[in-house]
Amino acid sequence: MQELDTVIELSRLQFAATALYHYLFVPLTLGFSVLLATMETIYVITGRDIYRQMTHFWSKLFAINFALGVATGLTMEFEFGTNWSTYSHFVGDIFGAPLAIEGLMAFFLESTFVGLMLFGWGKLSRGKHLLVTYMVALGSNLSALWILIANGYMQKPTGSAFNPDTMRMELTSLPDLIFSPEAQAKFVHTSIAGYVTAAIFVLGISAFYLLRRRHIELAKRSFRVAALFGVFASIGVISLGDALGFINGGAQPTKLAAMEGLWETAEAPAGFNLIAWPNQEEQRNDFEVQIPYLLTPLVTHTFDESIPGVNDLVAEAETRIRNGIPALSALQTLRENPTDAQARATFEAHQDDLGYALLVQRYVEDVSQATDAQIAKAAADTIPPVAPVFWSFRVMVATAFLMMAFLILAVIFSLRGTLHRHNWFLRLAPWMIPVPFIANEAGWVVAELGRQPWTVYGQLPTWLSASTHSVGYMIFSLTGFVLLYSLFIVVEMYLMVKFIRLGPSEGKHDAHADSVRQQHSSQWSEA
Template sequence: MIVDPEVVGLSRLQFALTALYHFLFVPLTLGMAFMLAIMESVYVMTRREVWKRMTQFWGVLFGINSAMGVATGVTMEFQFGTNWAYYSHYVGDIFGAPLAIEGMMAFFLESTLVGVFFFGWERTTPLKHLIATWFMALGTSLSALWILIANGWMQNPVGAAFNAETMRMEVTKFSDVIFNPVAQAKFVHTVSAGYTMGAMFVMSISAWYLLRGRNIDFAKRSMTVAASFGLAASLSVVVLGDESGYTVSENQKMKMAAIEAMWETEPAPASFTLVGFPDVAKRETHAAIRVPWLMGLIGTRSIDEPILGIDALVKDATVRIGNGIKAYDAMLVLREDKNDAQARMLLAAHDKDMGYALLLKRFMDDPRKATPADIERAAESTIPNVPVLFWSFRLMVACGLWFIGLFAYAFWRASKRRLEGRTFLRLALWSLPLPWVAAELGWIVAEYGRQPWAIEGVLPTALGASSLAPGQVWLSIGGFVLFYTALAAVDGYLMVKFARKGPDGLGMWPPAPEPLPATAQAA
């Protein structure tokens, strides 16, 4: 059965909107949690009140953001059952396990520790509270780990195989799913990006206080921590992003070719295109400025391995579609006769390519009836949106390089105790939105670049959607837009309100003087 293309497009739009919105909060939660743990560690070691107040104040903003992340994450996961029913049926045995573990961590471990952080200051010792804060920070990262294990499997479906009897993908080795190299690379890269966002958030708001001459001592200490942590995190993003890019070149060659707008396979090592203007119709990149060898070194870690171009990968997809049709035919034979040895052998030989045959179901009910023109059309559909990926990647990288430069400069100024420069403070303040821009661009590269696949090489997106009427999806999109707009308004209002109030406005700084001893009062 072919799902209405309009329904598929609307379901994709809804999931993209909710995921992009949810991802506004998750990275900041990751980064802020570790910033809080660092600040509280200094407080426990020094017992200086300013560090405790810093932890508590930034914790207020962390709490607002964390609550929004939980609220938006729950609704997003329900869409697998509402809008992507066949996806859930086909790969639920694999995809559901990491999500279930993440849910337990997020709603039991992480939420419990968040409660201890906010309500345990006067109910436990400083050391025990610090331990809870560190576990809260680790819990947020572990929660992200299981989400990214699930997502990494979508990018590189290891540890699973198609079962002709159940007509579903099933786990063959769960450890392969957990230690999937794509998932691990995505995890460390995403978490580092979150740390960078948290550091920029603290540094930018601290710069705003310094520009207005408020909470000087408080803001300088916050900015020093942010500069140090942010520099380490932003450098890690680049290093770990390189590893993430290498896994893409190994497992998602079409995505890599599209990111580079590489139409033809170049002699190894391939050059890297700094800027250019991809022309999809003519299959060339105009006004390209290239750096020799760089793409080959990044993508293959060698000087003699080529990176396949888009045209070569389309030809490869054509071959795989032909093999997949054989597997599809064998699968249908086995549905009628489970004891057909020849069909079982044919399926085993080509089952890795059956997903490519399913690309044809976007255009017809029975892939076995495909003509060479149909196969060519399906092969061409494996090309994602090249201009979008090309520019999203480059803008993301530009943001990353800016973060390194700004944090390095801030670290130098902090080491010289010269954080008051107004030009520097304005740059720090104006840079506040950039981590969110980079994070959303990274999501676009990772998820939009996977199209037309819901599961790379296994399940086309067009087959994963539920059989709904377009009006039903429009109704849910409208509901989500209204609900999320209201949440965005509340979140923005609260974040701005408490940031403007600052620790002085909330009565956290300067600390109230301790009462004099009774003998001194009598005197």
């Protein structure tokens, strides 16, 4: 059992590492594709060549990020089969459907049109090239949609049922799977977070050019478009984040309790723990600073609902484990004798809590012989690591409000034409580039670590999902992935810095480029 636990933890660590690496590329791709479509739309409407130059330049950086995002994402899908074979067998009918659609429709759609977007300048008409750019944006966001539908099922399983004859979850309703509130809210929140990421990235690079008096006209207009694009996105990501939190609170109360550091059920109106130091061993906060009355309306959107805490949730899990044990015992009987009517009736009466009985099987093979102590231990496992989830959530929220404030200032300074008076803001902008990436990674930690100990919430425990590899294999595999993905990050940074330093090509204005830059530089200085 100790070796199995090590393999499980190494499998989790490897998937977490590859996912966190991959997620460095995804939000920028999502946001960049829509921002490029916005810039090119302005070019087609106005006919002003500066917007063509903007679209052409920023599309180069998009292409670098897109290519490395694809490279890091492909291996993740293979990991489900190599490292999580039990999970793949258990929910393959459901999980495989959106991933297959993503690959066949969204991925190929996006990849095909990326080439046309990058190399179609001068070969396609303005309208046709704009359509291609829109198709790239559509493909990028469709890709995210199908992946997040699959992930949404892991967070809140819908549109499926367990078949005791095949010992698998089977798809019962594709519309329920696709239109799951969890999946749809997660998609919109994640996509708009990508828009904020791209906006701040463009702002930071544009500020870099403005500080160095390079490509002034392109930088000023890119700054303004990104600022306006980003400020609306930042408002959306915060408001839709609240909607996702509300849905999560009902679907995963254990995650909510960890996010808020609630050990005891909070009666309305509950206070919000602004900061706290959760102590999971003693099930209390060693230190906390609260804002009175704020948590109840934030989480429940009412003023009179209580919010369940860890202790009550553990007690509820213990009840569900005891109720699920007959279902698991009956299932084992059905494996040997599928025609046993009494076992099937027992299973059907208790099947809703089958997943909870699987938790205690980690500690005793025959769950019908489980002791009170083993059941209590399994019930305690239903609570995710509170401190990492608690602090990751606060990092995500704090950075979201920081970015919104930054983008509001960017819009004000840009529209007033006073950017040149605020060199401090221009110097700050490049340092803001990592902030949305930090927010995205923190959000991923909240979503995925907060779901533990489940691979599929309430249905399949993580301990039962992994493949039976050796510890040596997992160490070798993990080391290889970390080294490979670290190389990808280095390549990304090198190429990005290289093309940012080169700057945009002036295209047909090359003969006058030096004089134009000199004129803009003097105008910027005089302003």
